[in-house]
Amino acid sequence: MNYTGEDGIEHAAVFIGGLEECKYVMDVLGAAEVPNQLDVAERAGEQFASRGYYLVSVAADAATHARDVIEKQLREDLQIHPGDESQIAEERCPACGTLLVPGCASCQECGLMFE
Ligand SMILES: [Zn+2]
Numbered sequence: 001m002n003y004t005g006e007d008g009i010e011h012a013a014v015f016i017g018g019l020e021e022c023k024y025v026m027d028v029l030g031a032a033e034v035p036n037q038l039d040v041a042e043r044a045g046e047q048f049a050s051r052g053y054y055l056v057s058v059a060a061d062a063a064t065h066a067r068d069v070i071e072k073q074l075r076e077d078l079q080i081h082p083g084d085e086s087q088i089a090e091e092r093c094p095a096c097g098t099l100l101v102p103g104c105a106s107c108q109e110c111g112l113m114f115e
Contacts, residue, residue: 012063
């Protein structure tokens with residue numbers, strides 16, 4: 001999901017969820033030297049207002065690379081900590097099929113919310 005940040009630059013939200021999960025995603029992106037920033041989730045849409053969620057964003061033109069970096073890390077995490085079948089089934093967005101970061105509150109691609 002793309003949105004215009006306070007800096008007037010187009011951002012792409014690559015993760016939406018709780019603060020701890022956001023910090024993890026920021027660490028992953030930082031380790032791959034992908035510039036990123038934390039923002040409140042309602043920046044990406046009013047449906048996120050008053051829910052206490054945050055988002056991690058990158059410059060819109062870096063979004064594809066950032067998502068690749070996150071997805072690669074997720075696959076490594078899953079190999080170290082294999083989940084059961086039900087968890088594996090929940091990894092992908094039921095609407096658009098995007099691989100999801102565990103703990104995310106919303107699909108970073110299409111904005112579908114999970115509760
Ligand atoms: Zn989706």
